[in-house]
Amino acid sequence: MIFCISALILLGLSYLLAKKNKKYQKYLIIINTMIALNYIIWRFTTISFSSVISFILGILLIAAELIGLCQFFTFQFLFLRKYNRKEKSWDCYKDQDLPVVDVLICTYNESPSLLKKTLVAALNMHYPADKLNVYVCDDGNRKEIGSLCREYGCHWITRQDTKGAKAGNINHALSKTTGDLFLVLDADMIPKKEFLIKTLGYFADEDVAFVQTPQVFYNMDMYQYNYRSDIPNEQDFFMRDVQEARAAINAVLHVGTNALFRKKYVEEIGGYPTCSITEDMGVGLLLHAKQYKGVFVNEELAYGISAQTYTDLLKQRDRWCRGNLQIMYKLWPKASKGLSMAQRLAYFDGLLYWFSSIQKMIYLMMPILFLIFAIPIIHASVYDLIMLFIPFIIGQLLIFKALSPKTRSIRWSHIYDTAMAPHLTVSILKQLFKLKIAFHVTPKETEYKKGYFQLRIVLPHIILAVLSLVSWYTGYLYLENGIITLPSYLINMMWSVFNLFALIICIYVAYQKPITHKPEQISLDAPIDVAIKTTANGAARKFPLHYYADNKAGIAHYGRCPFSIHQQIWFSYDGINYLKARISKTNSRYIELLFAELDNKEFHIYMNHYAEYLQTPYKFEQA
Structure with missing residues (x-):
């Protein structure tokens, strides 16, 4: 007592x-x-x-x-511990040439429409065009993906087999590219325009091997969708908080996407390890074992699609579980010798x-x-x-x-x-x-x-x-x-x-619950004014944009609806570049616009804003 x-x-x-x-x-x-x-x-x-x-x-x-x-x-x-990261932009390169960045978008069986958004968002990133190369690493070897790449002027990389799965795919791509740095993106991860601005500067430190940003999602996970929408994504704890805690002792995990690498260091360790189905953890472990640094930028710089069903989530976790055990069995005995005690403890905790x-x-x-x-x-x-x-x-x-x-x-x-x-x-x-x-x-x-x-x-x-x-x-x-x-x-x-x-x-x-739409609707925190014309050369009127979806937008109107169903209109974010759309729905408060048949130039404009307004359903608050 x-x-x-x-x-x-x-x-x-x-x-x-x-x-x-x-x-x-x-x-x-x-x-x-x-x-x-x-x-x-x-x-x-x-x-x-x-x-x-x-x-x-x-x-x-x-x-x-x-x-x-x-x-x-x-x-x-x-x-x-507290992770004290000093923000660095690429201004540190002002006295030297900016590095060439290769963007590797890894795909196997994802739909062309999903891949197209990631591809165009990658092309839209703020970076000199002559220093940015976008590669679609297609392990499905699909002709329609090749056509998509040619249409948008990016590179299509395929191989004869799928040996080594994603790790083999990336290693094959690295053998075909010549950039100084490479950015790995999954097919559904849409990067924001400022991704390279926020991550590139850390490579001014020659000891930095990679910069990792969190995986965040613009759709609800299965707990949010089927139970409660007002809770964080169940991955936020690891992707945002645990990663930041690990970064304080230089043990941040590479999570397979949204990471920028120094190519020569990855080549030094023999490329991505193919001995595990979680190659991402393996490459980070080997780089840490060489005493290189991993930086964690805890900002939402790319958005993807979270596993939406219990079955899909289980398949994902099963793969992660078995892959982590494989890494620890096959790479840990040798790699651990190069780690500090704090790093060993962090990996042991994982x-x-x-x-x-x-x-x-x-x-x-x-x-x-x-x-x-x-x-x-x-x-x-x-x-x-x-x-x-x-x-x-x-x-x-x-x-x-x-x-x-x-x-x-x-x-x-x-x-x-x-x-x-x-x-x-x-x-x-x-x-x-x-x-x-x-x-x-x-x-x-x-x-x-x-x-x-x-x-x-x-x-x-x-x-x-x-x-x-x-x-x-x-x-x-x-x-x-x-x-x-x-x-x-x-x-x-x-x-x-x-x-x-x-x-x-x-x-x-x-x-x-029924999932009758591919992307999730994005509700804006604060409505923004957009311009709409009823004819290509007509006068523009301003309307508040309230939500944004894959190929749709929702604007508010007051009083009587000024448009009719199926009416063609011209829509603009900046009052300069207009996109053709049609009215698909109306009610007492909102008008829904449907974008269709956008040409390449128009789709670039569309994705510029789509990527800008992406956000998670739950507002993340750092402790």
């Missing part, structure tokens, strides 16, 4: 000091670390030897807690993250096993468990609250981890036992005209939810018959309810 009260008082005081001034965060961390170590050491004394099953389950539970504790310590280590799926499965199963089979897992009094566990869990909650950014909470971490846990546990086991698994490219522009329930994906969660409900009843019967005690029953019931909450959310988001 004395330890529990004293620990809670110290945690509370240190937390208040840490919130008042960040320099006191270290005291909160020290106190929490001592409490956590005290708890985990005590836990080793509570292993049950009453039966073989009890012993095995006890060991599994402690292993899960150790994984969580390791993750928590690395979380403290990473987020205690590996440990995937094993947290096994940890989550253990946490989901333990209260069920206890309440259904009355198997003793912890050999200790409930009083001792509560007195030591409460300071331990309160300490972790306070640390998370003090150090974590606004893109993640304990509740949402629990939901996200539960959603992936059953499937990624299987992925880990398959990779560890070297079972062959098909390679999946994350689908883009998915369309479903009718809603449907993804039963196969969420079946493990349904089974766990049903077992939880069954366990409540069987646990009650054990309690009535004196087989288990009331405190044990209540503790496991609370644990089970906490788990069931996440399972229900996972089941809920498994119902995929």
Whole structure:
């Protein structure tokens, strides 16, 4: 009792000091670390030897807690630091020639219409035309993509086979290009005009090997689309916050796209490693092992399409999981020798993250096993468990609250981890036992005209939810018959309810709402005035532009609608360059315009503004 009260008082005081001034965060961390170590050491004394099953389950539970504790310590280590990046523009090149930049747009089976937007946005980037080369690296070897490249005056690179997948595709392209730097973009990642302005200047430092910007998305992810639109994209925590924390110790991960590289350093490490399906992590690891620097520019400079369904998200995470394990198995033993201790810890944390799926499965199963089979897992009094566990869990909650950014909470971490846990546990086991698994490219522009329930994906969660409900009843019967005690029953019931909450959310988001449009509508934070004429040489009128989509725009009108359906009009952002459009919809407030049959010059104008107004559905706020 004395330890529990004293620990809670110290945690509370240190937390208040840490919130008042960040320099006191270290005291909160020290106190929490001592409490956590005290708890985990005590836990080793509570292993049950009453039966073989009890012993095995006890060991599994402690292993899960150790994984969580390791993750928590690395979380403290990473987020205690602040990344102080000094902004650099390409002005540092004023006394020397600007480097030649090759843009490599990697594609396999994405639609020409999707690729066309990325291609034209890349051509529209602010950079001298004689210093910028755009290459479409087409591993699908499609004639229509070749025609698209010729139409817009960029280069089309293909190869006879697809050996090495994306890594092989990039390596092949590097053998055909001569630029000093190269920018890697996925087919759906639309760069903003200022991308090179914001990233190029860091290469004035000869030790910089690559500059990474975050993956951000202009459509909703499956949680935002199927559950709540007012939450961050579930990748924001890693892509924005974890990456910035890693950058503080020169351990930023290359995430496969939106990164500018110094070509000679990538060639020095032998190009992109082809031993893994996550070549991006591998190339970053090898460059760090050579003591080169990776810079992270935490700005939205390119926008892509997030996985829209539970199935698509799972395919993506399965690939990332297995690829990270492959990298650590094949490249880590040698590469780690060139890393600092801080970098090793950051990469170890990245590996440990995937094993947290096994940890989550253990946490989901333990209260069920206890309440259904009355198997003793912890050999200790409930009083001792509560007195030591409460300071331990309160300490972790306070640390998370003090150090974590606004893109993640304990509740949402629990939901996200539960959603992936059953499937990624299987992925880990398959990779560890070297079972062959098909390679999946994350689908883009998915369309479903009718809603449907993804039963196969969420079946493990349904089974766990049903077992939880069954366990409540069987646990009650054990309690009535004196087989288990009331405190044990209540503790496991609370644990089970906490788990069931996440399972229900996972089941809920498994119902995929209809997706009847390829791109998401972009609502502007503040409407801008655009000019509209009813004839090519007529007088222009101004209207406020409220939203923007793939080939559509929505303007507001007041009073009676001045246009008719299917009427042709001329639309302009700047009052100089006009695009032909037709009125596709009208209502009491808005007029929707449809752009069609734009020629190459007009499409360049269109994409100039489309890329400028792209934004994420959720407004990211940095802590």
